Amino acid sequence: MKNGKRPDPNTLHPIAGYDREIYIRPSIRNPNIIVGEFSYIADADFERHVSHLYDWNGDKLIIGKFCQIASGVEFVMNGANHQMNAVTTFPFYTLEGWNMDPPAVSDLPQKGDTVIGNDVWIGQNAVILPGVHIGDGAIIGANSVVGSDVSPYTVVVGNPARPIKKRFDDVLIDLLLRFRWWEKSIDEIDCLIPILTCSDLAYVRAELEKQLNGGC
Numbered sequence: 001m002k003n004g005k006r007p008d009p010n011t012l013h014p015i016a017g018y019d020r021e022i023y024i025r026p027s028i029r030n031p032n033i034i035v036g037e038f039s040y041i042a043d044a045d046f047e048r049h050v051s052h053l054y055d056w057n058g059d060k061l062i063i064g065k066f067c068q069i070a071s072g073v074e075f076v077m078n079g080a081n082h083q084m085n086a087v088t089t090f091p092f093y094t095l096e097g098w099n100m101d102p103p104a105v106s107d108l109p110q111k112g113d114t115v116i117g118n119d120v121w122i123g124q125n126a127v128i129l130p131g132v133h134i135g136d137g138a139i140i141g142a143n144s145v146v147g148s149d150v151s152p153y154t155v156v157v158g159n160p161a162r163p164i165k166k167r168f169d170d171v172l173i174d175l176l177l178r179f180r181w182w183e184k185s186i187d188e189i190d191c192l193i194p195i196l197t198c199s200d201l202a203y204v205r206a207e208l209e210k211q212l213n214g215g216c
Contacts, residue, residue, distance in 0.1 A: 009037035010023075022043070023037075024063070027046055027047070028046070028047070029047065033060070033063075034061070036182075039066060039067035050075045052076060052079030053077040059112065062116065064136070065118045067116060073125065076127060076128065077114065077130055078111055080130065081109045086107075122140040124143070125143045129145065132150070137173075138152060138155070139167065141156065141157030141161070143159070144158055151166075153168055153173045154167070179208050
C-alpha cells in the first residue's frame with residue numbers, strides 16, 4: 001500500500017490535513033441515507049446536501065461505492081413535492097394558522113427512493129431530483145438537473161439532463177457490469193488499479209475478459 005498506509009473506508013478525512021473532502025459513510029447520521037464504502041464528497045458535511053428527507057415520507061437516498069461527488073451537489077428528496085392533483089399546490093398544512101390536515105401520501109407525487117450506483121461521478125452544483133436512478137459508472141455534468149434515470153456508463157449534461165454519449169462501447173460496458181470491480185477486496189482493487197486507470201481500452205477489455213474467464 002502507498003506510504004505503508006492501507007485505505008480505510010471508516011476514516012472521515014481521507015486526505016491528511018485537509019477537511020474539505022470526506023468519505024461519506026462514516027459521517028452519516030440519518031438512517032434513511034445509505035452510502036457504500038469509499039464514496040466521497042468535496043465538502044465537510046454531506047447531509048446538508050440532502051434536502052426534504054423526512055421520516056414520514058419513507059423514501060431513502062442510496063449511494064453505492066466509490067462515488068465522487070463534487071461541491072454544491074444537491075439531492076432533492078420526495079418531501080419537496082407539493083400536491084398536484086388539486087386546484088392549488090400551496091401547502092397550507094405546513095404553515096401556522098391554516099386549517100388543513102396533511103394530505104394523504106397517495107395524493108402527493110411520490111417518486112420512490114433515489115438510487116446512485118457505484119463509481120458515479122457527479123459534477124459541481126448538479127441537482128438530483130426525487131426517485132432518480134443513476135447507473136454504475138455514469139458521469140453527471142456540472143450544473144445538470146437530473147430528473148430521469150441515467151443508464152450505466154452514460155454521460156449526461158444540461159437542464160434537464162440529457163445523455164450525450166456512452167463512455168464505452170456496449171461490449172466493454174457489459175464486461176464492467178459483470179466484473180463489478182467495486183465489490184472486490186481492498187487488496188484486489190489495489191492490484192487492479194493499473195487496469196482500472198488504463199486508457200488503452202483494448203487492453204482493458206482483454207484483461208477483464210481474461211479475469212472473468214478465470215485467468216490471472
